[in-house]
Amino acid sequence: MADSALLPVHPVPADLERRPDPYPWLNHLRTEGPVQRIRLRDGSEAWMVTRHSDVLAAAGDPRLSSDPRTLTGQPGRTARLTGNALPSMLTTDAPDHTRLRRLVSRAFTARRVEAMRPRVRDLAEGLLDAIVPRGHADLVAEFAFPLPVAVICELLGVPFADRAYFSRQSSDLLRPPVDAAGVALADAARGRLRDYLADLVASKPAGRDDDLLSDLVAASEEQRLTDSELISMALLLLVAGHETTVNLIGTGVWLLLRRPDQREALRADPSLLPAAVEEFLRFDGPVMTGVARYTTTDVEIGGTTIPADQIVILSTGAANRDPERFERPDEVRFDRADNPHVAFGHGPHFCLGAALARVEAVEGIGAVLRRLPALTAATDPAELRWRPSVLRGLQQLPVTFETRG
Numbered sequence: 040m041a042d043s044a045l046l047p048v049h050p051v052p053a054d055l056e057r058r059p060d061p062y063p064w065l066n067h068l069r070t071e072g073p074v075q076r077i078r079l080r081d082g083s084e085a086w087m088v089t090r091h092s093d094v095l096a097a098a099g100d101p102r103l104s105s106d107p108r109t110l111t112g113q114p115g116r117t118a119r120l121t122g123n124a125l126p127s128m129l130t131t132d133a134p135d136h137t138r139l140r141r142l143v144s145r146a147f148t149a150r151r152v153e154a155m156r157p158r159v160r161d162l163a164e165g166l167l168d169a170i171v172p173r174g175h176a177d178l179v180a181e182f183a184f185p186l187p188v189a190v191i192c193e194l195l196g197v198p199f200a201d202r203a204y205f206s207r208q209s210s211d212l213l214r215p216p217v218d219a220a221g222v223a224l225a226d227a228a229r230g231r232l233r234d235y236l237a238d239l240v241a242s243k244p245a246g247r248d249d250d251l252l253s254d255l256v257a258a259s260e261e262q263r264l265t266d267s268e269l270i271s272m273a274l275l276l277l278v279a280g281h282e283t284t285v286n287l288i289g290t291g292v293w294l295l296l297r298r299p300d301q302r303e304a305l306r307a308d309p310s311l312l313p314a315a316v317e318e319f320l321r322f323d324g325p326v327m328t329g330v331a332r333y334t335t336t337d338v339e340i341g342g343t344t345i346p347a348d349q350i351v352i353l354s355t356g357a358a359n360r361d362p363e364r365f366e367r368p369d370e371v372r373f374d375r376a377d378n379p380h381v382a383f384g385h386g387p388h389f390c391l392g393a394a395l396a397r398v399e400a401v402e403g404i405g406a407v408l409r410r411l412p413a414l415t416a417a418t419d420p421a422e423l424r425w426r427p428s429v430l431r432g433l434q435q436l437p438v439t440f441e442t443r444g
Contacts, residue, residue: 046343049087050078053217056327057425062369065089065357073341077352081216085350086343087329089357091364091381093341097353099386103332104132110333112348125233125271128391129279136387139272142258144391146194146251152394155190159399162189163406171410171442175417178407178436183288184281186403190395191280195273196250197239208232209278213428229274236273251276284396286325286432287316288403293423293436294319294371295404296416301373306408315373316400321359321380322371327431329354330384355381356431411440 049068055061068075069089077087088094097103107130128139145151163186170176188206192199211228214221243253252273258264264272295302305311329352336347345351359380360368366375383390390396407414417437424434 046076048076048078048084051080053080053215056428056431059420061327062356062360065354066360069357069361074343074345081222083350085352086345087352087354088340089354090341091358091361094353094355094358094381095385097332097340097351098384100338102334102336102338103351104335105332105388106130106132107333109335110348125267127271127275129275133387139268140391142255142264143251143272143276147391147395149394152398156398156402159190159402162186163403167406167410174442175439178292178438179289179433180435182407184285186288187281187284187399190399191277194251195276196243196252197277205232205235205277209282210428212278213282213430215429232274233270236270240269240273280392282430283325284399286430287319287396287400289433289436290323291316291319291400291404292407293433294323296414298371301371309405311373312401312405316397317378317380318371318373318375320382321378323431324355324359324382325430325432326382327356328352328429329356412443413441415439
């Protein structure tokens with residue numbers, strides 16, 4: 040068993056998500072050992088779990104809490120982690136997590152999401168109608184961003200006209216906390232989004248509109264949801280409901296631009312698209328660094344004992360490139376018969392919107408391949424910029440293509 044006190048501390052690079060290829064750093068940690076000590080960008084020390092089997096086990100381990108308030112012996116660290124955030128599905132455990140998740144889970148069942156597919160396809164086609172005649176576009180700003188934003192706005196009942204405002208705030212909210220200024224920026228953005236959603240909630244009579252936010256207002260009036268939980272839930276659904284899928288679509292198209300043979304294989308056989316999306320999620324998914332948990336007692340993971348009252352990062356990016364679980368993990372392969380990636384997490388906190396993200400990515404990337412012939416990157420790979428965010432995604436994706444009369 041490894042002596043945890045003797046393990047070196049690896050600082051997380053400030054630019055990790057913005058690197059053209061961040062995976063060598065994660066792969067190095069995994070080769071050093073399945074559990075490594077790291078220093079987070081806010082100065083806190085934590086433990087990173089890097090092996091696929093350990094990430095799976097830890098994600099379902101009740102001794103690892105999702106609630107940072109469980110760090111009872113470290114009030115300063117807890118304050119840095121929570122900021123001015125309110126508890127949400129992401130940061131609570133059962134029974135609160137179970138209650139909150141149940142209130143919205145009906146909107147994200149596989150059956151309901153599948154019924155939304157024609158609408159997602161129509162939205163994708165409408166966005167491309169404006170792009171096709173030009174022969175060039177920024178596929179992030181003009182397609183990968185507005186598509187999932189339109190979907191989540193319709194689902195929640197948020198005005199699409201406000202998209203620029205809440206997108207700007209969510210981008211600030213998700214900036215890495217590399218310094219005090221970054222933490223203050225995120226806290227201010229969270230506050231502005233809460234105020235925006237509070238005003239929107241106040242304008243919605245319970246049950247009068249056919250959208251998820253109206254349903255949550257009704258649940259609040261029935262006292263199944265407190266006012267603060269209502270705003271926190273709305274904020275989580277709005278931000279998580281578009282940020283990750285924007286990145287998934289943009290990165291997926293970029294991976295295909297770098298691999299013409301695979302791009303043409305998808306054009307020729309669109310039935311490969313679902314498998315391709317799963318591979319994009321595994322190979323370079325939006326939640327690349329990982330998700331946080333907090334030890335409520337001493338926990339042994341991968342032969343290392345992590346003491347109680349510690350931050351643990353379950354590295355989905357490292358787990359999804361684990362050679363013990365995936366053959367040739369650093370290659371994009373659509374023929375993986377077995378692809379149990381953890382891009383959507385695992386266990387009780389498995390991503391509620393996974394089915395919707397998959398539909399949006401399949402329909403969005405499929406529409407791009409159908410409508411934009413001779414698609415080519417209009418920038419050198421070295422000049423491509425990745426977003427300054429805790430999520431992994433492109434800032435722009437300039438492309439050219441043939442126009443057809």
